[in-house]
Amino acid sequence: MLQAENITIKYGSRLAVSDVSLNVRPGEIIAILGPNGAGKSTLLRALNGGLKPSSGQVLLEGHSLNQYPRRVISRHIAVVAQEGDVRFPVTVLEFVLGGRYASASTGAWGWETDRDIKVAHDVLRETELSELSGRLMNELSGGERQRAVLARALATEATVLLLDEPTANLDLAHQAVILGLVRQRSDLNEVAAVVVTHDINLAAQFSNHVLLMKNGHAVAFGHPAEVLTPKLLREVFDVRILVDAHPITGVPRITPVHEVRR
Secondary structure: OEEEEEEEEEEOOEEEEEEEEEEEOOOOEEEEEOOOOOOHHHHHHHHOOOOOOOEEEEEEOOEEHHHOOHHHHHHHEEEEOOOOOOOOOOEHHHHHHHHHOOOOOOOOOOOOOHHHHHHHHHHHHHOOOHHHOOOEHHHOOHHHHHHHHHHHHHHOOOOEEEEEOOOOOOOHHHHHHHHHHHHHHHHHHOOEEEEEOOOHHHHHHHOOEEEEEEOOEEEEEEOHHHHOOHHHHHHHHOOOEEEEEOOOOOOEEEEEOOOOOO
């Protein structure tokens, strides 16, 4: 579906991503983990065509991303970036409907169809924003705006979701709601997702595979139980880690061990 082949990205002389490959398959969630400056968000931007690699290529359905018009890419790939200020006075419903503009169902003159309206209301309900649909985006809290950004991405009905810290500014309950929605889309609709996150335990719970990155390099890739080991996590994060099994789900549970230096 979406492939990165030996992607290298440079900012001037600085190497941000070095020779990273990734195969994003339908129905799977890949979590990208690593410390600040590891190249996680930079790699995500390349997967959407937002950054041109210095070498390597990104393929969508077997063809180079460079061959597709931007509107076609938007039909297949939706991005959930870290929430930011929305300076225009648009309502939550209008903002979410903006995700439908690249869809083939949008009317010939750009007006919303009945299906567009239905899809928008469905995702507002899924993201628990129905009661806020008439509120202006710039009146929302950071967590509410983040949920609206996800709702807009879900409204595209894209087959690939790229999410950059989607649970930032969210409380524990809404963190589970957001990633649960992504997991549901993957399971029921064969949607593929790549999630950049700092929350290792959420990644262990919701992802099929984990990519560990450090200094622009891929350190390890595999199932959470294969990658989220004390040895690899200490190598990447330079901190001692305790890994045991979650008592309910059995997935790896990660606890940093803060050592007192004397």
